[in-house]
Each structure stands twice: as C-alpha cells, then as structure tokens.
Amino acid sequence: MNISLLVSDQIAEFFEVLSVPTRLGILLAIGEREVCVCHLKAVLHLRQAAISQHLQRLKQSQMVVARRQGRFVYYRLKDPQVLSLIFDVARMQGISPEQMDVFTRVPAEGCLCSLCNPQNEKNMC
Numbered sequence: 710m711n712i713s714l715l716v717s718d719q720i721a722e723f724f725e726v727l728s729v730p731t732r733l734g735i736l737l738a739i740g741e742r743e744v745c746v747c748h749l750k751a752v753l754h755l756r757q758a759a760i761s762q763h764l765q766r767l768k769q770s771q772m773v774v775a776r777r778q779g780r781f782v783y784y785r786l787k788d789p790q791v792l793s794l795i796f797d798v799a800r801m802q803g804i805s806p807e808q809m810d811v812f813t814r815v816p817a818e819g820c821l822c823s824l825c826n827p828q829n830e831k832n833m834c
C-alpha cells in the first residue's frame with residue numbers, strides 16, 4: 710500500500726471515531742478536566758451503558774485515558790488539542806462558543822459529582 714493512502718487512512722480513522730455525536734459530546738463534557746461517568750450521564754442525559762460503550766471506543770483509539778480511584782473511574786482527554794479541533798469545526802458551522810456551553814458548563818444541572826459540587830469531599834454518584 711502506498712504511504713499517502715496509509716496516512717489518509719490514519720486520519721480518516723480519527724475522524725471516524727469523531728463522527729458519532731455522543732462521542733463528541735463526551736469529549737466536550739470532559740474538556741480539560743477529569744470527570745466521572747455520572748458527570749457524563751448528567752450532561753448527556755444518557756444511560757451509563759450507552760456512555761460506557763462510547764468511552765470504550767474512545768479509549769481504544771487513545772483519545773481518552775481512564776484512571777481508577779477507589780470505586781470510581783475518572784476520564785480525561787489524552788490530548789486536549791482535540792477540543793480546539795471540535796471548537797474550530799463548530800465555528801466553521803456558525804455555532805457560537807455559548808451554544809457549546811450545554812456540554813462544557815459546570816456545574817451541570819442535576820449532577821451530584823464532586824466536580825459540580827466541590828463542597829462534597831466524596832463523590833456522590
């Protein structure tokens with residue numbers, strides 16, 4: 710196979726992972742922080758099983774890294790540069806940063822996680 714095809718395959722694979730709206734939502738909700746699944750549930754209004762499935766794919770493709778602490782697992786972006794890419798595309802589509810707030814806002818409405826409730830020493834999810 711020629712090199713240019715290998716390179717374009719690799720880039721296409723990256724965009725293929727990003728081509729699922731829920732995955733974009735997860736990446737935006739994680740942002741430059743470390744979050745637990747309950748935060749993603751509150752932001753995306755999805756069941757844990759659905760979120761876990763997409764997190765698995767994002768981990769496989771090295772976009773998200775998981776860290777276990779006690780009974781909680783926290784997720785962060787391996788390379789937060791992917792956020793600039795998503796925000797650039799949003800801007801090209803005429804979407805304002807304020808409209809992206811639905812994913813990035815903290816505290817998220819109804820979320821019990823310690824990120825959204827810094828007064829809680831222990832995670833409540």
Ligand SMILES: [Zn+2]
Pocket residue numbers: 747748751816817820821822823824825826
């Ligand atoms: Zn939260």
